[in-house]
Amino acid sequence: MKNYAFPQTRMRRMRKDDFSRRMMREHVLTVNDLIYPVFVLDGEARTESVASMPGVTRVSLDNLMPIAAQCVALGIPALAIFPVIDAGQKSLDAAEAYNPNGLVPRVVRALKQAFPQLGIVTDIALDPYTSHGQDGLIDGCGYVMNDETVAVLVRQAQVHAAAGVDIVAPSDMMDGRVAAIRQGLDEQGFIHTRILAYSAKYASSFYGPFRDAVGSAGNLGVSSKETYQMDPPNSDEALREVAMDLQEGADMVMIKPGMPYLDIVRRVKDSFGVPTFVYQVSGEYAMLKAAAQNGWLDEKKCVLESLVAFKRAGADGILTYFALDVAVWLQS
Ligand code: PBG
Numbered sequence: 001m002k003n004y005a006f007p008q009t010r011m012r013r014m015r016k017d018d019f020s021r022r023m024m025r026e027h028v029l030t031v032n033d034l035i036y037p038v039f040v041l042d043g044e045a046r047t048e049s050v051a052s053m054p055g056v057t058r059v060s061l062d063n064l065m066p067i068a069a070q071c072v073a074l075g076i077p078a079l080a081i082f083p084v085i086d087a088g089q090k091s092l093d094a095a096e097a098y099n100p101n102g103l104v105p106r107v108v109r110a111l112k113q114a115f116p117q118l119g120i121v122t123d124i125a126l127d128p129y130t131s132h133g134q135d136g137l138i139d140g141c142g143y144v145m146n147d148e149t150v151a152v153l154v155r156q157a158q159v160h161a162a163a164g165v166d167i168v169a170p171s172d173m174m175d176g177r178v179a180a181i182r183q184g185l186d187e188q189g190f191i192h193t194r195i196l197a198y199s200a201k202y203a204s205s206f207y208g209p210f211r212d213a214v215g216s217a218g219n220l221g222v223s224s225k226e227t228y229q230m231d232p233p234n235s236d237e238a239l240r241e242v243a244m245d246l247q248e249g250a251d252m253v254m255i256k257p258g259m260p261y262l263d264i265v266r267r268v269k270d271s272f273g274v275p276t277f278v279y280q281v282s283g284e285y286a287m288l289k290a291a292a293q294n295g296w297l298d299e300k301k302c303v304l305e306s307l308v309a310f311k312r313a314g315a316d317g318i319l320t321y322f323a324l325d326v327a328v329w330l331q332s
Pocket of ligand 1: 135207280
């Protein structure tokens with residue numbers, strides 16, 4: 001059968017040289033696409049490594065400062081803070097989550113004072129603070145109660161906003177939390193505090209290393225989060241979640257995890273055309289890192305390829321533990 005396009009059309013012509021490959025390149029990754037997640041601890045002069053995330057550390061505030069300075073110098077727009085809370089401060093009511101002098105508010109105040117131009121994102125969820133490691137308050141059967149949890153999340157968001165955070169990122173997947181947080185912020189005059197909603201957050205096993213990093217894995221035990229996080233086989237449901245969060249006042253939406261959910265990123269971007277973020281989660285980091293450390297993958301090339309794939313899928317920004325490395329690579 002005759003192929004009419006060929007030989008007039010040869011797709012390889014444009015691929016032949018670097019200049020023409022660059023001319024037709026559709027997507028570019030820049031430092032502006034990066035958000036750097038960091039784990040913070042109480043105390044001083046502490047830096048701990050995370051076994052399941054080689055190269056990632058938990059640091060005390062004094063050791064976080066030079067990292068933040070590096071982000072500013074490299075032009076990374078924002079840091080996302082994840083606290084490691086001492087076991088003694090975890091409880092059933094998660095009261096430490098809204099302590100105005102808790103670890104997160106202290107870190108936010110210090111960072112905003114030293115680096116006012118650096119965007120700071122905080123996670124709104126109770127898992128670092130509950131003795132059972134769930135993202136919310138539980139009833140007698142262990143079920144995570146929605147509305148009771150939302151009330152605590154609002155207090156947590158207000159405390160973070162009062163400390164000066166730029167963006168709150170509810171990652172808990174309770175229903176109605178975005179509207180409640182928006183109202184709670186507005187009532188206290190925090191009209192500029194942005195909401196980055198983890199709208200399509202799946203009940204993923206790729207979060208394993210993160211739970212090691214923040215020390216919630218032991219608390220959670222064999223329990224799972226599938227009564228509130230989304231079921232991995234679903235896709236239409238993600239669009240409903242995003243639609244609701246936008247109606248409730250989300251400024252940005254997020255899909256999580258990243259690489260196994262590129263189809264969701266594309267559908268969300270096409271359906272809503274709103275600022276769409278994606279989280280290359282701890283398990284994705286661990287996979288790439290492990291293969292690279294074994295010499296099985298070229299780390300730099302594979303990481304950059306994984307990140308430009310998010311851009312191609314429609315993401316406006318990426319949370320990635322590789323952000324610092326990538327920012328350096330992009331400079332050279
Ligand atoms: C907690 C939270 C999680 C992550 C971000 N915020 C873990 C979870 O839901 O269990 C995962 C991030 C990662 O795996 O890198 N609400």
